[in-house]
Amino acid sequence: xxxxxxxxxxxxxxxxxxxxxxxxxxxxxxxxxxxxxxxxxxxxxxxxxxxxxxxxxxxxxxxxxxxxxxxxxxxxxxxxxxxxxxxxxxxxxxxxxxxxxxxxxxxxxxxxxxxxxxxxxxxxxxxxxxxxxxxxxxxxxxxxxxxxxxxxxxxxxxxxxxxxxxxxxxxxxxxxxxxxxxxxxxxxxxxxxxxxxxxxxxxxxxxxxxxxxxxxxxxxxxxxxxxxxxxxxxxxxxxxxxxxxxxxxxxxxxxxxxxxxxxxxxxxxxxxxxxxxxxxxxxxxxxxxxxxxxxxxxxxxxxxxxxxxxxxxxxxxxxxxxxxxxxxxxxxxxxxxxxxxxxxxxxxxxxxxxxxxxxxxxxxxxxxxxxxxxxxxxxxxxxxxxxxxxxxxxxxxxxxxxxxxxxxxxxxxxxxxxxxxxxxxxxxxxxxxxxxxxxxxxxxxxxxxxxxxxxxxxxxxxxxxxxxxxxxxxxxxxxxxxxxxxxxxxxxxxxxxxxxxxxxxxxxxxxxxxxxxxxxxxxxxxxxxxxxxxxxxxx
Numbered sequence: 430x431x432x433x434x435x436x437x438x439x440x441x442x443x444x445x446x447x448x449x450x451x452x453x454x455x456x457x458x459x460x461x462x463x464x465x466x467x468x469x470x471x472x473x474x475x476x477x478x479x480x481x482x483x484x485x486x487x488x489x490x491x492x493x494x495x496x497x498x499x500x501x502x503x504x505x506x507x508x509x510x511x512x513x514x515x516x517x518x519x520x521x522x523x524x525x526x527x528x529x530x531x532x533x534x535x536x537x538x539x540x541x542x543x544x545x546x547x548x549x550x551x552x553x554x555x556x557x558x559x560x561x562x563x564x565x566x567x568x569x570x571x572x573x574x575x576x577x578x579x580x581x582x583x584x585x586x587x588x589x590x591x592x593x594x595x596x597x598x599x600x601x602x603x604x605x606x607x608x609x610x611x612x613x614x615x616x617x618x619x620x621x622x623x624x625x626x627x628x629x630x631x632x633x634x635x636x637x638x639x640x641x642x643x644x645x646x647x648x649x650x651x652x653x654x655x656x657x658x659x660x661x662x663x664x665x666x667x668x669x670x671x672x673x674x675x676x677x678x679x680x681x682x683x684x685x686x687x688x689x690x691x692x693x694x695x696x697x698x699x700x701x702x703x704x705x706x707x708x709x710x711x712x713x714x715x716x717x718x719x720x721x722x723x724x725x726x727x728x729x730x731x732x733x734x735x736x737x738x739x740x741x742x743x744x745x746x747x748x749x750x751x752x753x754x755x756x757x758x759x760x761x762x763x764x765x766x767x768x769x770x771x772x773x774x775x776x777x778x779x780x781x782x783x784x785x786x787x788x789x790x791x792x793x794x795x796x797x798x799x800x801x802x803x804x805x806x807x808x809x810x811x812x813x814x815x816x817x818x819x820x821x822x823x824x825x826x827x828x829x830x831x832x833x834x835x836x837x838x839x840x841x842x843x844x845x846x847x848x849x850x851x852x853x854x855x856x857x858x859x860x861x862x863x864x865x866x867x868x869x870x871x872x873x874x875x876x877x878x879x880x881x882x883x884x885x886x887x888x889x890x891x892x893x894x895x896x897x898x899x900x901x902x903x904x905x906x907x908x909x910x911x912x913x914x915x916x917x918x919x920x921x922x923x924x925x926x927x928x929x930x931x932x933x934x935x936x937x938x939x940x941x942x943x944x945x946x947x948x949x950x951x952x953x954x955x956x957x958x959x960x961x962x963x964x965x966x967x968x
Contacts, residue, residue: 477707479511501514519533520553536683537683541675570678577665592616617642618641633693640697661744662745668739670710695722715731724878743840751800853875875896900915913943914940921936922934
């Protein structure tokens with residue numbers, strides 16, 4: 430069965446969920462007493478599973494906002510009431526033909542948790558759960574990987590990067606398909622409803638977009654990020670136990686059927702990916718290491734705060750990184766030939782090139798065309814690119830099928846996201862103005878993320894992204910504190926111009942700056958009278 434068929438079955442199974450409450454019986458008094466005696470509602474595992482966090486007054490509040498996630502009327506704020514309501518719902522009779530609506534089918538992760546502690550299976554008449562069975566068969570998880578997709582300045586929503594989960598399926602016996610076609614990518618995204626940039630920013634910053642978990646083929650995620658958006662992927666395999674992997678998959682089933690308000694700077698894709706991992710493995714603590722503002726790169730750093738959690742790291746270069754790496758291995762004459770082949774795939778090669786050199790040039794030319802094709806998949810020029818690529822592939826196959834493709838490019842370890850600097854920055858400065866003879870001091874604060882003067886490790890070399898960069902100035906002589914400048918947002922992309930890449934460099938900035946001029950009332954110095962207004966502009 431192909432992964433597309435499996436994905437279809439998975440989505441179908443998830444869509445079968447309904448949320449009728451059903452008749453609830455009173456849980457066995459002994460079961461409730463056991464849960465209270467074990468203080469299960471106060472346990473870290475239960476509170477993580479329900480996403481409870483301390484609220485403003487220190488009392489627990491669930492970060493899940495969908496009402497269908499709770500069985501008790503006060504469940505969002507009361508772990509004890511939600512636990513007892515869950516036990517009562519588990520004992521409710523099953524309505525034939527509506528098994529998927531039963532609490533045991535809707536909340537399999539809670540069932541898994543409570544059965545380990547209260548041994549429920551002997552006391553329950555468990556339904557068959559048709560939709561859940563399809564989901565479990567389609568997912569069949571074996572391991573969990575956190576994936577970091579590098580930042581992408583062409584889309585402001587992805588300018589800070591993105592993290593999502595790769596669920597590795599157990600390989601069926603005899604299946605030889607690449608693992609990318611078998612595995613699933615799961616991410617938490619904002620369900621947006623506007624293209625207005627101002628409204629988009631306002632709703633994203635204030636949590637007015639519902640955040641939802643979604644499943645895709647992992648191969649689709651590679652094409653989306655690594656090909657279309659030219660974003661390198663870093664994969665971090667997690668050392669979770671088999672029960673933790675299973676609980677994680679069951680918890681995703683519960684989260685798929687609800688929503689959590691999405692906040693771009695705090696409760697975003699990075700935050701709730703870690704929250705889901707913590708729910709499945711309460712032995713680890715990840716969220717406590719995060720700052721108030723959570724960026725995708727911070728997610729990766731948090732993984733390394735738990736010794737042994739990251740089992741392996743893999744680098745998956747984007748198409749752009751692949752062709753850059755392959756072209757960098759070529760000599761000047763070979764690059765000239767590659768450039769010619771991208772324009773004329775039938776161009777003859779000089780006889781003094783060896784077979785190995787010819788294969789290397791053809792492979793590089795194919796990668797260049799792949800990158801151009803992925804950049805504009807719906808462009809009218811693509812028919813010519815597809816035809817040229819087909820010619821190059823045919824020439825390569827006719828030349829030699831025994832030679833292996835060029836070796837993959839090495840992982841740029843200095844660009845691994847966990848090596849990046851922290852995003853916030855505080856600056857202090859001082860100076861003196863010759864115009865007034867007064868000294869001044871400056872204080873600056875930047876919320877996020879990177880400028881060209883910052884250490885380059887873990888960051889793109891030629892891009893700059895700043896958010897809420899603020900500078901205050903205190904004039905000592907005037908004893909006045911003023912807002913000197915504020916940059917609400919700044920994006921800068923410096924794209925190299927080569928024979929194979931012609932992308933424009935660009936800069937976008939929303940900012941305000943105070944101009945210091947003796948003719949301005951706010952700039953007059955102590956002990957001097959303000960100059961009379963002039964009818965002529967002064968420079």
